[in-house]
Amino acid sequence: MQNLTVWLTIFTFLATLVLILWRPKGMNEAIPASIGAIIVVLIGSVSISDLGIISNTISGAAITIMATIVMAIVLESFGFFNWMAEKLAERAKGSGVRLFWYVNLLCFLMTLFFNNDGSILITTPILVMLLNNMGLENRQKIPYLLSGALIATASSAPIGVSNIVNLIALKIVHMDLWLHTAMMFVPATTGLLLLTWLLYLRFRKILPETVPTNVSGLSRSTDHPLKINKGIQHESEKARSRFMRNVLLFVFAVRCSLFVASFVNIPVSLMAVIGSLVLLGWRWAYLKQSPADMLKKTPWYIIVFAFGMYTIIYGLNNIGLTDWLITFMRPMVEGSLLHASVMMGTLLTVLSNIFNNHPALMVGTLTLMNMDLSLLELKIAYLANVIGSDMGSLLLPMGTLATLMWMHIIRKGKVMLSWLEYIKITVVVIPPATLFTLVILYYWVNWLFAGTLQQ
Numbered sequence: 109m110q111n112l113t114v115w116l117t118i119f120t121f122l123a124t125l126v127l128i129l130w131r132p133k134g135m136n137e138a139i140p141a142s143i144g145a146i147i148v149v150l151i152g153s154v155s156i157s158d159l160g161i162i163s164n165t166i167s168g169a170a171i172t173i174m175a176t177i178v179m180a181i182v183l184e185s186f187g188f189f190n191w192m193a194e195k196l197a198e199r200a201k202g203s204g205v206r207l208f209w210y211v212n213l214l215c216f217l218m219t220l221f222f223n224n225d226g227s228i229l230i231t232t233p234i235l236v237m238l239l240n241n242m243g244l245e246n247r248q249k250i251p252y253l254l255s256g257a258l259i260a261t262a263s264s265a266p267i268g269v270s271n272i273v274n275l276i277a278l279k280i281v282h283m284d285l286w287l288h289t290a291m292m293f294v295p296a297t298t299g300l301l302l303l304t305w306l307l308y309l310r311f312r313k314i315l316p317e318t319v320p321t322n323v324s325g326l327s328r329s330t331d332h333p334l335k336i337n338k339g340i341q342h343e344s345e346k347a348r349s350r351f352m353r354n355v356l357l358f359v360f361a362v363r364c365s366l367f368v369a370s371f372v373n374i375p376v377s378l379m380a381v382i383g384s385l386v387l388l389g390w391r392w393a394y395l396k397q398s399p400a401d402m403l404k405k406t407p408w409y410i411i412v413f414a415f416g417m418y419t420i421i422y423g424l425n426n427i428g429l430t431d432w433l434i435t436f437m438r439p440m441v442e443g444s445l446l447h448a449s450v451m452m453g454t455l456l457t458v459l460s461n462i463f464n465n466h467p468a469l470m471v472g473t474l475t476l477m478n479m480d481l482s483l484l485e486l487k488i489a490y491l492a493n494v495i496g497s498d499m500g501s502l503l504l505p506m507g508t509l510a511t512l513m514w515m516h517i518i519r520k521g522k523v524m525l526s527w528l529e530y531i532k533i534t535v536v537v538i539p540p541a542t543l544f545t546l547v548i549l550y551y552w553v554n555w556l557f558a559g560t561l562q563q
Contacts, residue, residue, distance in 0.1 A: 114427045117153040120144050121420050125463060129506050137509065138409035141416030153423030162418055168377045169275030170411045172366075173223055175380035176269075179359060180222045180230060181405050182387045185397060191352050193234045197242075197321060204316035205308075208251060211235065212304050215256040219263035221359055223270045224498075225410075227260040228510045228517070236521035242320045249523050251311035254533060257514040258502050259304060265296040265498040265545075269366055269376065272414055273466045274494055277473040281490050285370035292491055295552045299499065299545025306537040358387065421470040433475040441481060441489050446550045448485060453492035453546040457500025465501035465508050469493055488553050492546055500542040503534050 124144035128137045148154050154162075183189065196214055200207035218227035235256060239249045264271035268278050268288040278288060362383030369379040388399040424430075440451035452472070459468035472493045476486055501507035505515055505527055518525060 113151050113153060116151050117148055117423045117427050120147045121424055124420060136409055138413040141413045145416035145419035148420055148423035153426050154419055158422055162422055165279050166276050166414050166418055168375060169272050169279060170414055171377035172269060172275060172380045173272040173410065174406060175384040176222050177226055178384040178402055178406055179387050180226045182391050183355060184230060185391060186355060188352055188355060189230050189234050193238045197238060200319060202318050202321050204319050207319055208308060208315055211252045211256050212259045215260035216263045219260050219270050220267060221363055224261050224264040225510050228257060228514050231260060232514055232517045236518060236523060244316060246524055247314055248316050250525055251314055253518055253523060255307040259300060261502060261508055261510045262300055262303060262499040265494055266293045273469050276418060277469055280473045280477060281486065285376055286367045289367060291553050295545055295548040298548050299541055302544050303537060303541035306541060310533060310536060417466055418470060421467055425474045430475040430478050434479050437475060438479060441485055445488050445554060448489050449492040449546045449550040452489045453496040453500060453542060456493045456496025457542055460497050460501030461504045461507045464506065465497040469497040491549055495542060495545050499545060500538065503538045505530055
């Protein structure tokens with residue numbers, strides 16, 4: 109009977125993963141995750157008491173991410189992101205190369221201010237409209253769109269709050285958000301700079317020398333999947349720009365408050381909710397738009413998906429998967445911290461590209477928690493896992509849900525890119541950037557934090 113439970117749990121996990129990646133008839137990923145979670149509970153891999161532990165683990169992360177998404181939707185109703193695209197084209201001053209760097213900067217900041225999935229969902233359609241407005245050929249659009257997608261997804265590594273699975277993993281390892289950022293921001297951002305530079309070297313012969321600067325009218329487009337409110341279009345450009353800057357400063361202040369809250373032991377989710385409520389009130393006062401539309405526009409299924417996936421992973425943990433992984437992974441972590449960083453990051457890169465980064469990071473993190481590691485070994489191994497999950501996972505399109513969503517969005521925008529073409533680019537840039545980031549992580553943590561963490 110025990111063996112049957114083990115095999116049924118493994119089969120449920122694999123079947124759930126196939127359905128999430130395949131998504132027959134556009135099936136929402138929360139559906140197979142929910143069904144899989146119900147199955148592992150019914151077969152006894154996860155108990156009712158385990159569900160309480162799971163809820164406690166993911167609740168804060170889910171609330172934080174949902175509050176962040178609400179803020180992004182409010183900014184979308186202001187026309188903020190379309191305004192940003194227009195300003196980005198103006199700043200490029202007709203240079204295709206300058207536009208490349210600005211696009212990547214925009215995608216980096218979008219993920220830092222919101223989250224990686226939101227960055228992909230909001231920025232990609234706007235970039236497609238921008239590039240179509242510029243009249244670029246298909247091959248000339250790829251450098252901007254693909255580099256932007258890779259940077260947007262990988263940019264969830266520097267701060268843990270930009271990715272729901274990172275937040276869940278933080279809860280599992282009992283690590284504060286501010287400490288994660290202090291240890292990770294420099295190496296991850298350095299790695300992102302290298303990744304962007306490698307992408308530029310790969311694309312420099314394709315980038316157009318000049319691009320049009322007159323791309324006004326994006327803010328009036330209705331092609332974006334989220335409806336854009338037109339309530340501020342009557343304002344002068346100067347007043348509009350001032351308003352947008354004020355909104356951006358507020359969002360930046362809210363983002364900073366999350367790290368302050370983490371440092372003084374205030375729930376991060378509380379600050380995120382307060383920030384989103386204030387922004388909703390601001391919209392209500394400015395656009396006379398009730399917050400009621402958030403009930404329909406907010407993707408609540410993300411909470412269901414996260415809960416379902418973690419329930420399935422918890423079931424794998426209960427049937428002994430992590431015990432087997434401990435035997436396999438312990439030699440990678442013990443002895444040398446550099447070895448731990450490189451090997452754990454490499455392992456999570458492989459697992460993420462085979463099984464997708466969400467379950468890979470959860471499994472890797474649960475395994476680390478059962479290995480009786482020293483505090484320093486645990487921290488650096490966990491951070492290496494995050495790098496493998498957030499950056500290394502980009503080697504294949506199936507490595508992250510964000511990448512799969514991105515490929516779907518650009519196809520809807522009539523931009524063609526096959527999986528083979530994608531891999532021909534990522535195989536050149538992702539492995540060196542990931543390895544470089546893992547090495548920098550070791551030297552940064554060892555230099556700045558080793559003494560503190562070992563006390």
